[in-house]
Amino acid sequence: MKMEPDKTQQYYRLLVRMIVILMVCISIIPLVSIGGVTIYHFSRSLKKSVVTHLETIVNEHKINIDTFLNEKLANMQALADSCTIEQLLDNSFLRARLDVFQERYGEFVDLGVVDDTGHQRAYAGLFKLEDAMYSDADWFKKAMMKEFFISDVFLGLRGLPHFIIAIKVRDGDGRFWILRSTIDIEKFTSLVEDVSIGKTGHAFILNRNGHFQTKPRFKKQELSFLSPISGMVVPKTGVSIIENKGEKGNKTIYAISGLKDGEWILVCQQDSADAFSSLYQARRLVVFISFITFVSVMVISFFLARRLVGRMETAYLERAKMHDQVIEAGKLASIGELAAGIAHEVNNPVAIMVEEAGWMEDLLEEDEVIKSDNRDEFQRALTQIKAQGTRCKQITHKLLSFARKTDSKLSDLQLNDLIKEVVGLSQRTARYSNTKIDTDLDIEIPPITASPSEVQQVLLNLINNSIDAVGKDGGMVMVTTRTDGDYVVVDVSDTGCGIPEAQVQRIFDPFFTTKPVGQGTGLGLSICYGIIDRMGGRISVNSAVGKGTTFHVRFPVHTREKESVKMG
């Protein structure tokens, strides 16, 4: 029934762990699932709104840029349609048209008319570009093949970034002329550069080769820009969204759209961390709260489990103790029954033996029977047989009274009076061993219901034991009474030799004695135990070797009536 202390400790530790794990699981799982679901939905809706925002911006700017380019083209077309080549070849006319354009639109830097060999025949603008040769220029070749042409941004003959709008015009002779204009890059760039989303969001335009068409807000290596979006199909209309590793290695969202029939790419990019900063913030908050909750749940459940298991442990120990007591009582009872049986069986033969020895003694007294030298020895032996028979009788009688099941008649009993009586009886024995018996009696103790002869037996036994314990050297025996709840407690203490710890547990066992052979039967205390136990009381002992022993006897004020009736 008793577990090894180590194993018990291990078991309790395991129990604490189990409870903590269980409690943490119970409180954390809903927390995590709620948090997870919330974050998932929140991030989804946030991403959607961020993407939508980017899409909107890109779309808007695409339309703006397309409109801008178309407008410039339309201006040029209108000029070409409204004038003849001859008029255009007139520098002063060209200057006047440029002034009108600059006044009205502002973005036109210069105007020029180029013949089909690439020779600029007329020019109006800031630079001295009359008679410039464009026959090898890329834009010229392309413009000759189409009705109109908008070039990429390039450093032209003047070494300034610009792009060119060229329109092919046919004169009355069937010769082709190119009406070209340089467009202010600053104006054009500002359309895109003004785009700013959050801290890192910005836009730029690339051509198919990855060259910037606008000045990017941050200085960047060219060409590296195509790689994040290289896999994407650039839509001529509408917007594509991709999230990929950006040029710095951090996650970036790209929104791209085609311009100029897909020749240019409008890119709007923003770092994911920036775009989703509120999401990340919320996520961090949730993680932080979860962590705090987890820690507090851990701590609380640990302490709760510790307390719970502590209570269990105490309860278990108490139960074990009670179990031991029950076993002890049962042991005493069964030993008692056994003893009673033996006593009964042994008593009659002993009686016969004593009688026979007496008879022999009687016979010895007749002179004529034996007249040998051994007569005295016979006499002595018979006396001894009788004496030992008497000893047997005492033992069996004690055994039988120990096992006796019938209670004596119960009556209301004033313990103090009984103690005085018993102390008076023991006073004579005590004087032989220079022992003083003192009493400290609480006059307010209630009367108890008990058998006077039994209580007397208990008290006499305890006091005599105390006197024996004090020994011949003298000392004190103290008897006190007090009330403790529903019990009247009698303490019998002495200043005697004390009981070694190893023996304390056994002193109530039948036949356990420390007295020399022949002087104690080892039944006194077990009889006391039996009597007090039947009354529903308790007897216990405190002892320190060399200092003394105290017996505490607790008599219940209300005896268990039922039991005594049953026993009787």
Add this chain to the structure above:
Amino acid sequence: MDAFNVLFVDDEVEFLDTLLKRMKKRNVNVSGVKSGEEAIKFVDQDPVDVVVLDVRMPGMDGIETLRLLKKRDPLIEVIMLTGHANVEVAVEGMELGAFDYLMKPMDIDELLYKLQDAYKKKSIQEEKIKNMEAMMAQGR
């Protein structure tokens, strides 16, 4: 002291025999029977002054025998012998009119004294009754 008749009742023959021998040696008129039933029969036939009765016997036990004896002759004195300190039985016996009780194994002299006391008590009572009867006869 007058010779008086004593009856021992005990189911243990060995105990009974030795006791009878010892008593006879002390010049007591003793007889012995082995059960309560025999005791009743014996008392019906022979006059007995004192009965020494074992409490624990098979068949009719000591208390029952005591009750019947006292019913037949209230003047018979009874000494109970108990195998052990069964105080309750002893008390019950005393209440039914037993003279005294002793525990086995008992001292022979103690038993002898008790027998004499019992007989003395019986004689005194008989004397009283005789006197009263005489007074009543005179009064008539």
